[in-house]
Amino acid sequence: MEIVKQDYSKFERQLKIFFEEKYQDFSLKFPERAVAFQQFITEGFPTRQLESWRNTDLAHILNDNYHIVAPNDRNLLSTAAFHCNVQGINVHEISITNGFSNQKLIKLDNDVIYGSLQEAILQYPDLVSKHFGKYNKHLDGFSSLNDTFWLDGAFVYVPDNISLDLPLQILNAYNWDEQLFLSVRNLIVLGKNSKMTLLHCDDSLNHHRALSNSVSEIYMDEYSEMDYYKLQNINNKTAIVNRIIFYQEQASRLNANQVSLNGGLLRNDIHVKLDGKMSDADVSGAYLMDKNQMIDNHVHVHHAVSDCTSNQEFRGVLDDYAATVFNGYILVDKDAQKTAAQQSCRHILVSDKAKIETQPFLEIYADDVKCSHGASVGQLDNEALFYMRSRGIDEQNARTLLTYAFVSVVLDKIKIKPLRERYADMIKQRLSGNLGICGQCVLDCSIKEKMEQLDGLKLF
Amino acid sequence: MNNIILSIKDLHIKIGDREILKGINLEVKAGETHAIMGPNGTGKSTLAAVIAGREGYNVTQGQVLYKGENLLEMSPERRSREGVFLGFQYPVEIPGVSITDFLKTAINEHRKYHGLEPISAKDFLALMNEKKKLVEMTSNLANRSVNEGFSGGEKKRNEIFQMAMLEPALAILDETDSGLDIDALRIVANGVNKLRTKENAIVVITHYQRLLDYIVPDVVHVMYDGNIVMTGNKSLAMNLEKHGYAWVKEQLDIS
Ligand SMILES: Nc1ncnc2c1ncn2[C@@H]1O[C@H](COP(=O)(O)OP(=O)(O)OP(=O)(O)O)[C@@H](O)[C@H]1O
Ligand SMILES: [Mg+2]
Numbered sequence: 166m167e168i169v170k171q172d173y174s175k176f177e178r179q180l181k182i183f184f185e186e187k188y189q190d191f192s193l194k195f196p197e198r199a200v201a202f203q204q205f206i207t208e209g210f211p212t213r214q215l216e217s218w219r220n221t222d223l224a225h226i227l228n229d230n231y232h233i234v235a236p237n238d239r240n241l242l243s244t245a246a247f248h249c250n251v252q253g254i255n256v257h258e259i260s261i262t263n264g265f266s267n268q269k270l271i272k273l274d275n276d277v278i279y280g281s282l283q284e285a286i287l288q289y290p291d292l293v294s295k296h297f298g299k300y301n302k303h304l305d306g307f308s309s310l311n312d313t314f315w316l317d318g319a320f321v322y323v324p325d326n327i328s329l330d331l332p333l334q335i336l337n338a339y340n341w342d343e344q345l346f347l348s349v350r351n352l353i354v355l356g357k358n359s360k361m362t363l364l365h366c367d368d369s370l371n372h373h374r375a376l377s378n379s380v381s382e383i384y385m386d387e388y389s390e391m392d393y394y395k396l397q398n399i400n401n402k403t404a405i406v407n408r409i410i411f412y413q414e415q416a417s418r419l420n421a422n423q424v425s426l427n428g429g430l431l432r433n434d435i436h437v438k439l440d441g442k443m444s445d446a447d448v449s450g451a452y453l454m455d456k457n458q459m460i461d462n463h464v465h466v467h468h469a470v471s472d473c474t475s476n477q478e479f480r481g482v483l484d485d486y487a488a489t490v491f492n493g494y495i496l497v498d499k500d501a502q503k504t505a506a507q508q509s510c511r512h513i514l515v516s517d518k519a520k521i522e523t524q525p526f527l528e529i530y531a532d533d534v535k536c537s538h539g540a541s542v543g544q545l546d547n548e549a550l551f552y553m554r555s556r557g558i559d560e561q562n563a564r565t566l567l568t569y570a571f572v573s574v575v576l577d578k579i580k581i582k583p584l585r586e587r588y589a590d591m592i593k594q595r596l597s598g599n600l601g602i603c604g605q606c607v608l609d610c611s612i613k614e615k616m617e618q619l620d621g622l623k624l625f
Numbered sequence: 626m627n628n629i630i631l632s633i634k635d636l637h638i639k640i641g642d643r644e645i646l647k648g649i650n651l652e653v654k655a656g657e658t659h660a661i662m663g664p665n666g667t668g669k670s671t672l673a674a675v676i677a678g679r680e681g682y683n684v685t686q687g688q689v690l691y692k693g694e695n696l697l698e699m700s701p702e703r704r705s706r707e708g709v710f711l712g713f714q715y716p717v718e719i720p721g722v723s724i725t726d727f728l729k730t731a732i733n734e735h736r737k738y739h740g741l742e743p744i745s746a747k748d749f750l751a752l753m754n755e756k757k758k759l760v761e762m763t764s765n766l767a768n769r770s771v772n773e774g775f776s777g778g779e780k781k782r783n784e785i786f787q788m789a790m791l792e793p794a795l796a797i798l799d800e801t802d803s804g805l806d807i808d809a810l811r812i813v814a815n816g817v818n819k820l821r822t823k824e825n826a827i828v829v830i831t832h833y834q835r836l837l838d839y840i841v842p843d844v845v846h847v848m849y850d851g852n853i854v855m856t857g858n859k860s861l862a863m864n865l866e867k868h869g870y871a872w873v874k875e876q877l878d879i880s
Contacts, residue, residue: 552717552771555677556731556787557705557738566730570721570770 174227176346176376177210180310183233191236192313201312211305218305220490220522221461226404226430231346231376234264236316241265241341253583256334256364259319263339264347266317277329278322282352285320292322296354300382300412302436307406311380315350318379321363325356325386332362332581339377339403340370351381355389355417362392362581367399367407367428374402374429381409385417387441392580396588397425401458404430415441422578423462424588425452426595431460439466439473439501449478451575453568453595454487454519461490464508468501471531479510480572482596483519491523493538499530508538513545513571545571565596628655629693630795630826631676636687638668638675645671647851648687653795656823660837660862661830663848664870669830670714672848673797677711678704691795705731706738708794712784712801714830719771724783725753727771728790735791756789760816777804785816792820797828802836814839834866847873 184192184202192199210227211218234241241263259279260267266281270288278285286293302308319335339345355361369375385391391411399405405428411419425431437446452460466475481489493508512521525538545567553563569592576592579585631653638646645668653659661669675682676689678701689696696704719727732752733743744752753767760782772780781801788796798817802810817840821827829840837845837859845862847855849870854877855861864872 546717546719548717549719551679551701552713552719553722553727553731554701555679555705555711556727556791557702557734558727558731559702559734560700562730562734566722566726567719570719573721 174210174224176227176229176231179230180233181206183235184313187235198313201309205306205309205313208306208309211307215305217463217492220488221430221432221459223404223430226376229344229374231374232341232343233314233346234316234348235314238263238316239265241345242267251364251584251587254332254581256332257329258334258336259321260336261317261319261338261349263341263345264317264349266319270320275327276324277327278320279333280320281317282320282350283317285322285352289322292354293320293352296382296384297352298382300384300410300438301380301408302410304408304434307378308380308408311348311350311378311408314346314348314378315380316348318350318352318381320351321353321361323355323359323361323389326358327356328360329362332364334364334366336366336368337377337379338368338370339373339375339399341373341375344373345375345377347375347377347379349377349379351379353381353383355383355385355391357386358388359386360390363394364584365393365395367395367397367405369399369403372400372402374404375399376404376406378406379408381407383409383411385411385413385419385444387415388417389414390418391420393419393421394579394581394584395421395423397423397428397431398591399428399431401427401429401456403428404432406432408434409436411435411437411446413437413439413441413444413446416443417441418444419446419448420578420580421446421448422575423450424575424592425450425454425460426591428458428460430458432463433461434463434465436465437467437475438469439475440469442470442472444473446473446475447478447578448476449575449578451479451572451592452481452489453484453572453592454481454489455484455515457486459488461492463490463492463494465494466496466506468495468497468504468506468531468534470498471500471502471504473501474505475507477508477510478575478578480575481510481512481521482515482568482572483512483521484515486516486518486520488520489522491521491540492526493524494526495528495536495538497527497529497531497534497536501531502533504531504534504536506534506536510540511571512542513568514542515544515568561597565593568596569593629653630655630691631828632688632690634688634690636672636675636689637685638671639683639685640671640681644685645682645851646675649851649853651846651853653826653828655794655826657843658821658827658829658840659844659846660840660842661828661846661848661853662832662862662865663846667848668851669848670799673711673714673799673828673830676704676795676797677701677709702734703738705791705793706735708825710788710791710793710796712781712788712796712798714799714803716772716775716780716784718773718775720773722771724767724769724771728753728787731787732790752790756786759789759819760786761812762786778806778809781805782809782813785813789816789820792825794825795828796820796825797830799830800832801829802831802833810836811839834862837862849873849877 270280633651636649
């Protein structure tokens with residue numbers, strides 16, 4: 166294999182050696198993995214030459230070595246399953262630790278299935294193969310890597326006409342003594358006229374660096390409804406490359422919300438394809454970044470048929486040297502008449518060293534559409550600050566209240582009251598500088614005792 | 626001496642290069658209600674804002690004492706906790722902050738400053754309900770974001786509601802009557818009257834003598850071009866209403 170790329174990272178070299186020495190046999194059994202890896206070799210890690218990575222530098226993440234999670238690595242599970250409870254909510258839970266699901270598969274009386282994707286492939290091969298990989302999009306080298314190295318993840322199936330009684334929570338936690346490279350793959354299938362709430366949390370339990378490269382495919386059949394709440398609260402060394410693809414059939418309704426509180430580098434590609442008439446997608450996010458944290462959100466809504474509606478609403482607060490990229494894309498196909506698509510992203514800069522790049526892209530081929538987009542960058546309203554101070558509220562507290570108010574528009578999308586309140590609480594703690602990773606991150610962490618023994622971990 | 630709440634001596638204020646207040650003298654004692662009238666742009670709101678601690682004003686001369694202390698050295702929040710209240714001419718909309726959260730925070734900041742424990746949820750609710758009645762405020766207004774989407778009259782009512790919650794020793798009410806309909810004017814004025822005590826003082830800034838039929842002032846001042854040019858009793862307001870500011874000019878030219 167000839168090396169053509171100049172910008173050759175330490176980790177890229179490690180991946181090649183690893184593939185040749187330790188992964189060859191496995192990939193012989195799964196030739197598509199070898200193909201995917203070949204593709205990775207060709208494209209490499211995305212560089213800033215690539216439009217979608219123009220503002221995001223991966224050098225510090227990739228010039229490092231990681232423990233690449235491999236098939237015989239089930240021992241990574243020996244660490245205790247991570248649980249976290251939001252007071253006042255009961256959930257069905259899938260706990261994924263270091264890339265592996267802690268449980269096999271659970272089938273409820275109403276035929277809802279949830280648990281390990283790997284296990285689902287064994288038990289329900291037809292169901293899985295009908296959907297697996299069907300909605301995923303190839304975006305860049307990370308896509309190839311996930312195809313090459315994914316081993317496990319969450320699988321959820323909600324049959325037709327079933328409304329899942331409790332929210333389902335997927336906990337994706339990292340906790341190992343080495344720096345991990347993880348490739349998680351999730352598949353969620355909602356049957357016709359079914360309904361579910363999904364809480365999806367990314368948490369690091371220690372201060373080691375990790376690189377997580379996950380892909381989630383979510384299929385929503387006709388008239389299904391999903392409320393999807395993603396929470397990202399990970400340590401400042403860890404990088405997350407998170408791809409999530411929602412595929413919506415007729416009259417399905419999606420409410421996808423993402424709150425990001427901490428993380429070294431958070432790259433989220435959220436893709437929605439509206440492929441059935443009268444479907445609706447609301448994609449929202451709030452993020453609070455400081456120090457050298459970076460969040461890079463790419464939201465891509467594709468109106469493929471007529472009479473669909475979509476809304477993107479993102480709010481970010483940036484302090485210190487934090488940076489953000491918001492890349493909001495609306496694609497309206499030629500036949501997608503009567504589309505109504507909106508996009509708004511607003512930011513508050515707390516420090517003048519923080520950086521913001523927002524790029525709206527509207528690609529519209531139909532003529533009867535209503536599309537709007539708006540972006541703003543601002544500071545807190547001085548008039549409002551004075552008004553609050555004139556009522557006796559300390560300047561810092563006034564700032565916290567105003568900042569919270571700014572992002573609360575996005576929190577209002579969360580329909581479960583205790584969850585919304587828990588988030589509100591975390592955000593207020595975050596704003597007053599009192600929230601660390603796993604600092605009671607939704608949490609009433611049941612493995613707190615264990616965590617206290619981990620070195621360097623600060624608990625709040 | 627110790628019943629003087631506000632004492633302003635020869636106060637000169639500049640915004641940028643322009644002198645807006647040109648030597649204001651004003652003394653307000655406990656138990657008194659003063660009215661300040663005067664044409665647009667003469668500096669009434671500027672005076673109120675300086676007392677409340679808004680930034681951007683340059684004090685070139687003079688002093689402002691509140692209960693004998695130098696008010697100009699205090700932060701706006703400290704002034705509030707010490708008992709200064711400004712009813713804004715243009716109350717600010719704060720989307721996303723509910724009146725309840727806002728006032729609870731404010732009250733707890735006041736309590737903390739005075740060495741008190743935070744107010745309990747139950748007591749706070751009771752207090753809200755009591756004060757809401759005072760200005761006949763509908764309860765759903767209190768659940769909304771501060772002033773967001775409020776009508777002009779609702780905003781003004783909300784100012785007096787906040788005054789009632791915070792029980793200031795010195796309240797400056799800047800055109801609280803503007804934007805109020807006839808009934809609301811009566812309700813708000815009655816609310817203010819109920820908040821008058823022997824210990825506190827109220828300064829109302831208004832263009833209309835009508836308000837003064839409800840909130841009867843002890844002293845009426847006329848401001849003109851950055852100065853208080855006339856001071857008298859309630860009949861001064863009547864005269865103003867009858868003759869307009871041309872009359873003030875005449876009086877000034879004569880003197
Ligand atoms: N921030 C500012 N920058 C520049 N000029 C200002 C500023 N604030 C006030 N002024 C000017 O100062 C003068 C006094 O304004 P002020 O608002 O105090 O008047 P007012 O007596 O309250 O008038 P009104 O009856 O219309 O409310 C006006 O000429 C106004 O334009
Ligand atoms: Mg004014």
